[in-house]
Amino acid sequence: MLELPFFDEEHRAFAAGLDGWLARADVLDDERDADASCRAWVRALAENGWLRACVPGLFGGLRAALDVRTLCLARERLARRSALADFAFAMQGLGSAPVALFGDAELQRRYLPNVANGRCITAFALSEQDAGSDVAAIATRARRDGDAYVIDGVKTWISNAGVADLYVVFARTGENGARGLSAFAVDAATRGCSPGKRVETISPHPLGALHLTNCRVPAARRIGAEGDGFKIAMATLDVFRSTVGAAALGFAGRALAESVEHAKSRKLFGAPLAALQMTQAAIAAMAADVDAGALLVYRAAWIKDAGAARVARESAMAKWFATEAAGRVCDRAVQLFGARGVTRGEIVERLYRDVRALRIYEGASEIQQIVVARQTLEA
Ligand code: COS
Numbered sequence: 001m002l003e004l005p006f007f008d009e010e011h012r013a014f015a016a017g018l019d020g021w022l023a024r025a026d027v028l029d030d031e032r033d034a035d036a037s038c039r040a041w042v043r044a045l046a047e048n049g050w051l052r053a054c055v056p057g058l059f060g061g062l063r064a065a066l067d068v069r070t071l072c073l074a075r076e077r078l079a080r081r082s083a084l085a086d087f088a089f090a091m092q093g094l095g096s097a098p099v100a101l102f103g104d105a106e107l108q109r110r111y112l113p114n115v116a117n118g119r120c121i122t123a124f125a126l127s128e129q130d131a132g133s134d135v136a137a138i139a140t141r142a143r144r145d146g147d148a149y150v151i152d153g154v155k156t157w158i159s160n161a162g163v164a165d166l167y168v169v170f171a172r173t174g175e176n177g178a179r180g181l182s183a184f185a186v187d188a189a190t191r192g193c194s195p196g197k198r199v200e201t202i203s204p205h206p207l208g209a210l211h212l213t214n215c216r217v218p219a220a221r222r223i224g225a226e227g228d229g230f231k232i233a234m235a236t237l238d239v240f241r242s243t244v245g246a247a248a249l250g251f252a253g254r255a256l257a258e259s260v261e262h263a264k265s266r267k268l269f270g271a272p273l274a275a276l277q278m279t280q281a282a283i284a285a286m287a288a289d290v291d292a293g294a295l296l297v298y299r300a301a302w303i304k305d306a307g308a309a310r311v312a313r314e315s316a317m318a319k320w321f322a323t324e325a326a327g328r329v330c331d332r333a334v335q336l337f338g339a340r341g342v343t344r345g346e347i348v349e350r351l352y353r354d355v356r357a358l359r360i361y362e363g364a365s366e367i368q369q370i371v372v373a374r375q376t377l378e379a
Contacts, residue, residue, distance in 0.1 A: 004294065006069060006302040014053070014062070015073045021048055022081050029084050034204040035163050039121070041088035046118025050074065054093040056100055059112035066093075066100055068239055068301035072246035079250025083354040086247045087205045091160050093243070094362075095122025097236045098168045098183050102224040107185055111166055123164035125155040125186075125210050126233055132157070133367050135170075135233055136178040140212060142171035149173070149184065149222065151215040154196065157361075161208035162195035164188055169212065170229045181229030185221045192216065203354045234312070237362055241315040242300040244362050245322030249293050251355040252326035255333035256286045258347055262337060273336070282336060286329045293322035313375040320368035323358040330355045 002012055027044045029037050045051050053070045055061040062070060071093055079086040096115040099107050114120035131137040140153025151171050158167070167186045174180035186193055196209030224232050263274035263283060273279050300314035333348040334341035341348050359365050 004298050006298040007073075010063075011069055011073060014070055015077060018050060018074060018077050021050070022077060022085075025081075027082075027085070029082050031204045034084060035206045037084045038088045038160070038163060038206050041082070041085045042092065042118045042121055045085070045089055045092075046116070050089065051092050051116050051118055054089070054096060055112040055116045056108075059100075059108060060116040061112075066097065066239065068242060068304045069298060071239075071243045072297055072301045075243045075246040076250040076253070079247040079354075080254045083203055083251075083350075084205060086250065087159070090240070090243060090247065091124075091164075092118075092122055094124045094236065094240050095160065095164065095166065095168055096120075097239060098124075098223050098232050099185060101235060101239075102183070102228070102232050103185070106220065107223065111185065114165075120165045121160060121163055122166045122168070123158055123160035123210075124236070125158050125161075125167045125169045127155060127157045128153065129156050133364060135230060136181070138170055138172055138181055138229075140169070140171040142169075142173045142182060142184060142217075144173070144219070145216070147219050148216045149182075149219060151184065151186070151192075151212040151217060153212050155210040155212070156196075157199060157207060158210045159361075160206050161210050162198070163206040167193065167210060168223065169210075170233055171212075173226050173229075178230035179227055181233075182226050183223040183229045183232045184217050185223055186212070186215065186217050190215055190217060201357065203350075203357060235310075238311050238315050239304060241319040241362055241368070242297050242304070242311075244358055245293060245297040245300070245315075245318040248319075248323040248326035248355060248358050249290060249297060251351050251358075252286070252290050252293065252322075252329035255326075255330045255348055255351045255355075256283075256290055258351075259283065259286065259333045259336045279336065282332045286332050289325035289329050293318075293325045296321050312371050316363070316368040316371035319363065320365050320372065323355070324365055326355050327359060 027040050052062045057064040099111050142149040142151045165188050169184045169186045172180050173182040192213045192215030194211050196211045198208040266273040296318040300318040304311040330352045334352050337348050340346050
């Protein structure tokens with residue numbers, strides 16, 4: 001996608017360097033031990049400098065500010081290779097972004113250099129059993145007590161639960177609804193902070209509950225002002241939603257490449273699969289979905305990098321379209337591969353599983369449609 005007009009020379013060099021490194025990298029994915037694989041990817045990405053894309057320049061980052069196009073390029077390339085590589089990278093960015101975007105200098109110095117060097121694995125602890133799409137319904141409470149807050153509640157579906165060193169926890173400090181939420185940087189080692197029930201998914205990665213029980217956190221670990229939690233969550237998601245679209249592009253791009261290879265080499269009815277017009281129709285639809293997704297993803301990233309304060313409409317549109325499109329592409333790839341497509345160990349079988357959650361996490365497709373519709377109607 002580097003032929004798109006949204007990139008500068010640094011982006012092109014970054015993408016080429018990452019592609020070259022991935023061709024040599026020997027990190028192995030083990031679906032039976034996703035936690036170990038995730039840790040191995042964080043280590044390898046850090047040692048080779050790729051996690052520097054996740055933090056601002058002052059703290060060891062590649063560019064002065066978080067650059068969304070670089071995050072997207074990284075996720076697209078990593079997802080082409082491995083869902084866990086993409087996951088490990090994405091979580092370092094998502095879990096630390098509230099600190100990078102809204103934390104004070106002390107919090108930034110404390111955490112961000114270690115995010116870049118891989119010593120601090122991060123998590124974004126927003127969702128609860130009854131507050132996934134409806135963030136304003138968060139029930140976890142943070143009560144002020146002297147120079148600390150005492151947090152009580154249970155988070156669920158938290159990526160990196162049990163693996164993270166830092167949890168950015170969203171909790172209620174005030175009134176009901178969006179205005180009563182605040183964000184906190186909680187060290188995993190804090191008394192009263194413990195991982196709960198593990199969640200197993202069709203594309204294994206570290207995921208589970210997080211229990212906060214009488215968990216005392218210094219007031220200085222609050223990110224932003226009291227009551228800013230909802231806006232911090234939304235602004236972070238504004239940045240990262242287009243990167244989810246980019247990961248979808250990575251899976252879809254790989255599915256398309258594998259399908260093209262297969263369609264050219266597989267023979268049936270005395271000719272290559274690619275000679276059948278129905279195959280050609282599928283390949284054309286896949287190619288158009290990949291290209292259209294890329295245009296929306298990199299447009300959203302480019303607008304944010306150009307300094308837009310809010311990019312909710314564009315990033316929601318990018319995530320929604322690119323993840324839905326990638327679902328179609330991976331499904332078509334399975335169909336083209338026939339029985340091989342649903343066979344364990346085949347790449348398209350894995351991509352089909354890997355791509356599914358992207359239409360749900362960081363705001364389901366239906367949420368993205370709400371965001372786009374609201375802004376379009378209000379315009
Ligand atoms: N950036 C900054 N501020 C934002 C914002 C954004 N992108 N979006 C909304 N806000 C602000 C609004 O301006 C409003 O502020 P004021 O009260 O000062 O006017 C406040 O936040 C509340 O906004 P809104 O009324 O739109 O909130 P809703 O409760 O209606 O929620 C949706 C809106 C549904 C869009 C939101 O809850 C959402 O995105 N949910 C999905 C969350 C998600 O991704 N969950 C997955 C878990 S993370 S893996």
